[in-house]
Amino acid sequence: MSTVRLFLTAVVALVATIAPQAQTIRISTSQTDLFLKVNPQGRLYQVYFGEKLANAADAELLDWAVYAGSDGSICKRGHEAYAASGGEEFFEPALAITHADGNQTTYLHYKEHSVNRVEGGTETVITLHDKLYPVKVKLHYVAYDKENVIKTWSEICHKERGAISLWRYASAMLYLQADRYFLTNYHGDWAREAYPATQELQFGKKVIDTKLGSRAAMQSHPFFQLAFDTEASANSGKIMLGSIGWTGNFSCTFEVDNVGVLRLIPAINPYASNYQLKSGEVFTTPEFVFTLSYNGTEAAKRSLHDWARRYQLKDGMGDRLTLLNNWENTAFDFDEEKLGHLMDEAKQLGVDMFLLDDGWFGNAHPRNNDDAGLGDWQPNRTKLPNGISSLTRMATKAGVKFGLWVEPEMVNPESELYKKHPDWAITLPGRDTYYYRNQLVLDLSNPKVQDFVFSVVDDIMTENPDIAYLKWDCNSPITNIHSAYLKQKQCNLYIDHVRGVYNVMRRVSEKYPSLPMMLCAGGGGRCDYEALKYFTEFWCSDDTDPYERLYIQWSMSDFFPVKAMASHVTNWNKKASVKFRVDVASMCKLGFDIDLKSLSADELQFCREAVANYCRLKPVILDGDQYKLVSPYHGNHAAVNYVSKDKRHAVVFAYNLHPRYKEHSANVCLRGLDPAATYEVKEINLMPGAKTESRRYSGDYLMKIGLPLFSDAEGTSTVYEFFVI
Numbered sequence: 274m275s276t277v278r279l280f281l282t283a284v285v286a287l288v289a290t291i292a293p294q295a296q297t298i299r300i301s302t303s304q305t306d307l308f309l310k311v312n313p314q315g316r317l318y319q320v321y322f323g324e325k326l327a328n329a330a331d332a333e334l335l336d337w338a339v340y341a342g343s344d345g346s347i348c349k350r351g352h353e354a355y356a357a358s359g360g361e362e363f364f365e366p367a368l369a370i371t372h373a374d375g376n377q378t379t380y381l382h383y384k385e386h387s388v389n390r391v392e393g394g395t396e397t398v399i400t401l402h403d404k405l406y407p408v409k410v411k412l413h414y415v416a417y418d419k420e421n422v423i424k425t426w427s428e429i430c431h432k433e434r435g436a437i438s439l440w441r442y443a444s445a446m447l448y449l450q451a452d453r454y455f456l457t458n459y460h461g462d463w464a465r466e467a468y469p470a471t472q473e474l475q476f477g478k479k480v481i482d483t484k485l486g487s488r489a490a491m492q493s494h495p496f497f498q499l500a501f502d503t504e505a506s507a508n509s510g511k512i513m514l515g516s517i518g519w520t521g522n523f524s525c526t527f528e529v530d531n532v533g534v535l536r537l538i539p540a541i542n543p544y545a546s547n548y549q550l551k552s553g554e555v556f557t558t559p560e561f562v563f564t565l566s567y568n569g570t571e572a573a574k575r576s577l578h579d580w581a582r583r584y585q586l587k588d589g590m591g592d593r594l595t596l597l598n599n600w601e602n603t604a605f606d607f608d609e610e611k612l613g614h615l616m617d618e619a620k621q622l623g624v625d626m627f628l629l630d631d632g633w634f635g636n637a638h639p640r641n642n643d644d645a646g647l648g649d650w651q652p653n654r655t656k657l658p659n660g661i662s663s664l665t666r667m668a669t670k671a672g673v674k675f676g677l678w679v680e681p682e683m684v685n686p687e688s689e690l691y692k693k694h695p696d697w698a699i700t701l702p703g704r705d706t707y708y709y710r711n712q713l714v715l716d717l718s719n720p721k722v723q724d725f726v727f728s729v730v731d732d733i734m735t736e737n738p739d740i741a742y743l744k745w746d747c748n749s750p751i752t753n754i755h756s757a758y759l760k761q762k763q764c765n766l767y768i769d770h771v772r773g774v775y776n777v778m779r780r781v782s783e784k785y786p787s788l789p790m791m792l793c794a795g796g797g798g799r800c801d802y803e804a805l806k807y808f809t810e811f812w813c814s815d816d817t818d819p820y821e822r823l824y825i826q827w828s829m830s831d832f833f834p835v836k837a838m839a840s841h842v843t844n845w846n847k848k849a850s851v852k853f854r855v856d857v858a859s860m861c862k863l864g865f866d867i868d869l870k871s872l873s874a875d876e877l878q879f880c881r882e883a884v885a886n887y888c889r890l891k892p893v894i895l896d897g898d899q900y901k902l903v904s905p906y907h908g909n910h911a912a913v914n915y916v917s918k919d920k921r922h923a924v925v926f927a928y929n930l931h932p933r934y935k936e937h938s939a940n941v942c943l944r945g946l947d948p949a950a951t952y953e954v955k956e957i958n959l960m961p962g963a964k965t966e967s968r969r970y971s972g973d974y975l976m977k978i979g980l981p982l983f984s985d986a987e988g989t990s991t992v993y994e995f996f997v998i
Contacts, residue, residue: 315382316380359378397413587790603615650681681777683712851872
């Protein structure tokens with residue numbers, strides 16, 4: 274070793290000896306530890322992130338970082354917990370500021386932290402500040418011990434003389450170390466949502482993001498899966514599931530650095546959004562939710578499901594309504610009499626509710642197609658001469674609840690609202706207007722527009738308090754990017770608009786806390802955990818072909834409990850049997866959107882019995898543990914089972930998609946049962962006249978030997994119920 278290197282090593286050791294003991298901060302769940310440490314210079318670094326340490330004191334042995342330079346020098350470098358731009362950090366920063374004086378460098382130092390109990394977990398709040406500029410950042414970490422989930426976000430504020438410009442503002446910054454990294458992100462388009470794509474990450478950056486403005490997802494979804502060392506496995510290996518809660522432009526950056534460390538940065542997409550933050554204002558980033566599993570994707574998924582039901586999803590522990598929707602049956606062509614017949618059909622079917630979809634509003638510009646009416650939320654006098662209140666009374670008389678479709682964030686140019694307030698729509702001055710689905714997005718950065726959108730829902734509910742459900746749609750991304758309200762602060766539009774959307778949703782949810790609502794966006798365009806604070810469920814896709822829907826539901830249920838995933842039986846694929854369609858929809862939150870008169874007597878009887886079975890089994894399907902047994906992505910079959918928390922009741926769904934001729938299929942082993950219990954097993958959801966016999970098996974047998982669930986009959990399905998005797 275050279276004399277210079279020996280000297281530098283001695284100096285480093287001396288400094289470490291005389292420096293005060295570093296502050297160590299532990300963020301911990303039942304299975305995962307995240308340790309942060311303050312270095313002698315007062316900077317905050319991540320020193321450990323992984324499986325929970327048996328002895329917390331072991332973290333004190335971890336240095337914030339020491340790396341030897343290639344030229345023999347000693348180079349101190351670590352993993353800064355919230356790295357800012359302009360300093361010695363040469364990779365993607367979590368925070369980037371142009372200060373009021375034009376300087377673009379920020380250094381964050383530890384100031385203080387607090388630990389508090391919150392519902393279900395522990396919140397750690399760490400305050401950082403810049404010693405030169407009056408800038409402060411608060412890092413929030415909420416650790417849910419039992420569910421093994423951590424939720425994190427940041428708050429940025431300042432007291433500089435003028436506004437500062439934020440051009441990076443991450444929710445968090447995490448470092449992960451492994452020999453190899455495998456990222457699965459989910460992409461698609463309308464009617465092809467949540468298609469998984471897996472790749473190994475190499476040196477450099479991989480970014481998944483969107484620029485849609487008013488919805489998080491169309492091309493990309495705001496959730497991902499990371500596998501470490503080997504590709505993801507269902508029941509083994511280290512896995513991370515993550516999701517950012519932002520119903521707009523999001524960005525997740527995955528950067529492998531020059532020493533093979535993966536940096537993860539979830540954030541709002543800074544695209545066209547150098548945010549102008551006034552002195553005294555607080556910029557709050559979206560929540561990033563994640564879980565680490567050391568036993569594969571299935572364990573990680575169930576952790577997220579439990580957490581979401583208990584703490585994030587609106588009424589996550591409550592019941593869900595089955596329904597009959599009119600859209601696939603009537604589209605825009607209906608009147609009171611026709612709707613009354615459909616309500617009677619809903620009662621005959623055995624569902625809880627009838628849902629009236631698009632087309633019920635507009636008079637000067639009637640909503641007879643998607644060209645007109647959005648913004649004019651008065652019942653159409655031709656179709657509904659007695660208003661919505663008459664429909665709620667008709668539903669009550671029929672013995673079902675009544676639900677209604679709205680799209681309050683949007684406006685058609687052919688509407689009274691647009692003619693009165695053209696400045697309330699997001700449109701470009703001096704340029705031709707581009708219309709997506711013949712409509713424009715209302716500018717929710719404007720508080721007056723927020724008040725109007727809230728009033729749409731509030732007026733409907735005030736005038737019709739018996740409405741039991743709202744389907745809230747959003748069919749257009751933001752086009753023609755310009756706000757008349759923001760004037761010279763156009764760079765704030767994308768962010769302030771989404772905040773305005775949340776403000777309206779929050780107001781609605783606070784005034785109507787017991788009102789179930791579906792989050793829809795031209796199909797599966799909205800599926801994030803921030804919006805789901807205000808909605809009981811979301812619409813996964815407009816694609817209800819049962820074959821395709823299986824793939825979509827399979828991917829979505831890695832991140833969301835099926836209680837939050839609405840799935841309807843329709844005629845999208847009439848070649849598929851009604852039984853197959855019903856069985857696919859029954860693995861999520863069941864609904865129907867079909868003309869019952871098109872069904873045979875046997876098919877209608879089957880549907881009634883299937884609805885009755887589903888309503889009886891909702892506690893198992895919607896609140897139990899989900900175990901994916903056979904993936905449709907890996908073959909010609911699929912199977913999934915649900916087990917109640919006490920393991921006394923279970924349901925399995927098995928699907929034969931497109932088996933090959935005389936294809937061999939082995940038994941399928943169930944998961945999650947009590948091996949010591951004896952289960953009575955009976956096939957349900959049978960067509961009228963079909964016979965079945967119940968049999969008894971031990972839980973051990975069912976999990977180790979399994980059952981012959983599959984056949985070579987294309988487009989068929991079986992459903993089995995299991996209960997302890």
